[in-house]
Amino acid sequence: MMKMRRTWGMLLMAASLLFTACQQDEVQAPEDTQFAAAEFELPDLSDLETPEVTMGTDNGVLTCTPRETSREKMELLRRALKNLNLNENQLIAVKRFAQQHHACVAEHLTQIQNLHQELLRRANATRENHLAAYRAGQITKAQLEEKLAALRAAVKEEMAKHETKQIHMRMLRRCRLELLQKIESILNPAQLQKWNTWKAQLA
DSSP: OOOHHHHHHHHHHHOOOOOSOOOOOOOOOOOOOGSSGGGGGOOOHHHHSEEEEEEEETTTEEEEEEOHHHHHHHHHHHHHHHHOOOBBHHHHHHHHHHHHHHHHHHHHHHHHHHHHHHHHHHHHHHHHHHHHHTTSSOOOOOHHHHHHHHHHHHHHHHHHHHHHHHHHOOOOOHHHHHHHHHHHOOOOOHHHHHHHHTTOOOO
């Protein structure tokens, strides 16, 4: 029971931040609300791998800013599933696959988020040192801006290339591949054709 509670807790945390090929009765599943749950959201792997690092407008601290396309990418799976006209048996299977995927990615998403926060914490501490040097007259305004720009570029590069993060990114891709393969295994030829067209949009 405690194990089950911990698993559901991981699923909720990751949301800030998923049968056989034989089909049976062709009963159409209800629309829209069937895919409203968080497990039908796909994380934007491109944004996770190379996040946009910006300086806040109020206090200038370095932070990660989601790209405008991230929300749209998270909705891609929902849109694809709505377009497949799944029958009831397929819907049950897809929901199970989506939940399994959500559980698969939860810990890796959390670890990547924690890593990003730690890198930003360190970068912002360095930023404060640069600001202190400027206030003390040790560097010029131009030198400060140069140092801050270099700091932003450095933390962005470290977020993209961090060795531990790359392990988590590989696991996220494996989780996604397993989800897609499971869904494909229950689709009929007409559905599979639509699915393959949609899959080309994924990053």
